[in-house]
Amino acid sequence: MKTLYFDCTTGISGNMAIGALLEVSDGEHYLRGELNKLRVPEYDVRIVKRGSHGIDGTYVEVLEAGTDIPVDAISEKIPRRELYIHGGLHHHDDEYHHGHEHSDLECGDEKSKKNAKEEKKLAKKFKKKKKKKLCGKCEKPNFKGYCKCKGEYVDCTIKANDEAHKHEHHDDPHTHLHDDCHHVHHDHDHDHHQDHDPSHNHNYDHNPSHGHHHVYRTYGDIKQIIDNSEITNGAKELAKAMFHKVAVAEATVHGKPIDEVHFHEVGALDSIVDIVSVAILMDYIKPDRIISSVVSDGYGTIKCAHGVLSVPVPATSAIYKNEQVRFKQIEVPTELVTPTGAAIVSTFAESYGLMPEMNISKIGIGVGSRNIGCPNTLRVILGEEVPSDNAVQTGDILVINSNIDDSTGEELGYVLEKLMNSGALDVSYAPIFMKKNRPAYRLEVICRAEDRDKLCEIIFAETTTIGVRYYPVQREELSRTRTVVDTELGPIEAKRVSTASGQTYTYPEYESLGRIAFELGISIKSVRAAFEKGLRE
Numbered sequence: 001m002k003t004l005y006f007d008c009t010t011g012i013s014g015n016m017a018i019g020a021l022l023e024v025s026d027g028e029h030y031l032r033g034e035l036n037k038l039r040v041p042e043y044d045v046r047i048v049k050r051g052s053h054g055i056d057g058t059y060v061e062v063l064e065a066g067t068d069i070p071v072d073a074i075s076e077k078i079p080r081r082e083l084y085i086h087g088g089l090h091h092h093d094d095e096y097h098h099g100h101e102h103s104d105l106e107c108g109d110e111k112s113k114k115n116a117k118e119e120k121k122l123a124k125k126f127k128k129k130k131k132k133k134l135c136g137k138c139e140k141p142n143f144k145g146y147c148k149c150k151g152e153y154v155d156c157t158i159k160a161n162d163e164a165h166k167h168e169h170h171d172d173p174h175t176h177l178h179d180d181c182h183h184v185h186h187d188h189d190h191d192h193h194q195d196h197d198p199s200h201n202h203n204y205d206h207n208p209s210h211g212h213h214h215v216y217r218t219y220g221d222i223k224q225i226i227d228n229s230e231i232t233n234g235a236k237e238l239a240k241a242m243f244h245k246v247a248v249a250e251a252t253v254h255g256k257p258i259d260e261v262h263f264h265e266v267g268a269l270d271s272i273v274d275i276v277s278v279a280i281l282m283d284y285i286k287p288d289r290i291i292s293s294v295v296s297d298g299y300g301t302i303k304c305a306h307g308v309l310s311v312p313v314p315a316t317s318a319i320y321k322n323e324q325v326r327f328k329q330i331e332v333p334t335e336l337v338t339p340t341g342a343a344i345v346s347t348f349a350e351s352y353g354l355m356p357e358m359n360i361s362k363i364g365i366g367v368g369s370r371n372i373g374c375p376n377t378l379r380v381i382l383g384e385e386v387p388s389d390n391a392v393q394t395g396d397i398l399v400i401n402s403n404i405d406d407s408t409g410e411e412l413g414y415v416l417e418k419l420m421n422s423g424a425l426d427v428s429y430a431p432i433f434m435k436k437n438r439p440a441y442r443l444e445v446i447c448r449a450e451d452r453d454k455l456c457e458i459i460f461a462e463t464t465t466i467g468v469r470y471y472p473v474q475r476e477e478l479s480r481t482r483t484v485v486d487t488e489l490g491p492i493e494a495k496r497v498s499t500a501s502g503q504t505y506t507y508p509e510y511e512s513l514g515r516i517a518f519e520l521g522i523s524i525k526s527v528r529a530a531f532e533k534g535l536r537e
């Protein structure tokens with residue numbers, strides 16, 4: 001069995017994951033080809049070999065096309081002069097912004113001088129760029145491509161039902177007319193002086209803490225970009241699954257409905273390229289099984305557009321909670337896991353723990369940009385799992401029982417949810433008759449041994465019980481891999497399990513069935529039928 005192990009002992013971020021996956025897949029050529037199928041503003045992906053505290057790996061950056069400037073550093077519009085790069089925020093009090101590595105990130109390294117020189121060059125370049133307010137491209141007739149003034153794609157070769165749009169640029173002190181331009185994306189933050197399809201009328205609630213006012217992409221826009229691209233269906237589903245986790249976390253943290261979560265344009269571009277690249281590479285590698293180490297995050301605070309955030313940052317900790325990521329903090333005083341990193345590991349890891357017995361074929365190291373006092377790397381290990389016991393997974397599992405005859409139904413429902421959210425593997429109630437002929441419920445919690453104390457405390461605090469029983473149990477679990485089945489209703493996520501004798505079964509993921517049923521307004525039974533049909537074809 002082809003197994004991929006994520007070693008997140010020193011954290012994970014989007015660009016570290018791309019670097020590591022590129023090394024195990026030799027997939028640079030494939031990745032570049034697939035990324036060309038994304039219809040997003042022009043950008044370059046720089047892939048270079050780089051060391052971090054003496055460990056060599058691959059460092060990946062998303063740059064503004066034709067420049068050395070990371071897209072998330074193109075922040076003329078962010079007056080607070082704050083910007084973050086993958087895995088880290090850089091606070092600048094000087095004239096320009098850039099996401100380039102600081103020389104101090106390579107403490108004691110010979111590269112520091114070179115980096116300082118490179119920084120000066122970048123600063124010059126970026127200053128020049130600042131003076132140039134207009135890209136000029138959009139003023140050319142028949143221009144098709146990314147208009148930097150407008151921050152969106154335009155196709156002036158298409159007559160869009162005579163929809164001449166006039167946009168007022170809030171950031172640039174000019175107004176100009178795009179006659180007959182068809183707007184490929186409708187993520188404007190402009191005033192439309194034209195009759196406009198109200199469904200495109202985005203009225204974004206802008207977080208003033210960002211101190212900038214420009215183009216946003218909502219979670220819905222990003223899903224559309226992914227769906228409208230020509231990357232494989234498998235990669236699309238994986239990318240959307242990762243974005244969904246980030247969007248749910250951001251929605252929780254900022255107290256907004258998921259569809260109102262928005263990403264400012266440069267941040268969205270960086271996230272899209274990071275997340276879609278990981279999806280493309282994972283779909284290319286196609287491991288049968290993915291396991292992660294317990295994920296290590298740092299502690300302390302970091303600065304980002306929201307100001308000073310405590311580590312794990314809110315969006316990352318929301319993903320830890322929502323996705324039941326097994327993580328711990330280690331003695332490194334900064335952020336080691338970004339929200340994107342948490343979304344990646346939680347999308348792919350079927351379980352967290354030690355590496356299984358396997359013959360290693362490839363090791364990939366993705367390098368991050370922080371100086372953390374030790375290598376800032378993500379390691380992924382690809383290998384063939386030793387087949388002997390591969391159908392059966394066992395672990396240190398307990399069952400906790402309690403008979404409850406005097407808690408209310410409402411309380412019991414609440415407790416079930418709380419136990420599940422606190423690490424229980426499963427929680428159930430069974431109706432029983434207990435002493436004194438009392439109808440009651442037997443609470444049964446299945447959990448890892450290390451979660452016992454925490455879960456018992458919840459049972460004592462939230463129910464009327466005064467005693468619980470627990471005992472270790474043996475468990476057999478079939479090995480499973482995630483897969484995507486193509487159906488007439490679109491791709492449906494599924495898990496494929498195999499028995500010791502080599503029989504395999506594929507079961508649809510309920511969330512995937514439910515989402516399609518909801519989106520298409522059809523019954524979940526008909527989605528399941530389409531899944532079964534897709535499996536047979």
Ligand SMILES: O=C([S-])c1cc(C(=O)S)c[n+]([C@@H]2O[C@H](COP(=O)(O)O)[C@@H](O)[C@H]2O)c1
Nearest residue numbers: 084086088253304313314315316338339340
């Ligand atoms: O931009 C937003 S909304 C943002 C929110 C949060 C929260 O925790 S809320 C954190 N961050 C920081 O941005 C960088 C980049 O993260 P990516 O996952 O996009 O690579 C990172 O330091 C986050 O902690 C941004």
Ligand code: NI
Nearest residue numbers: 207210262305
């Ligand atoms: Ni924000």
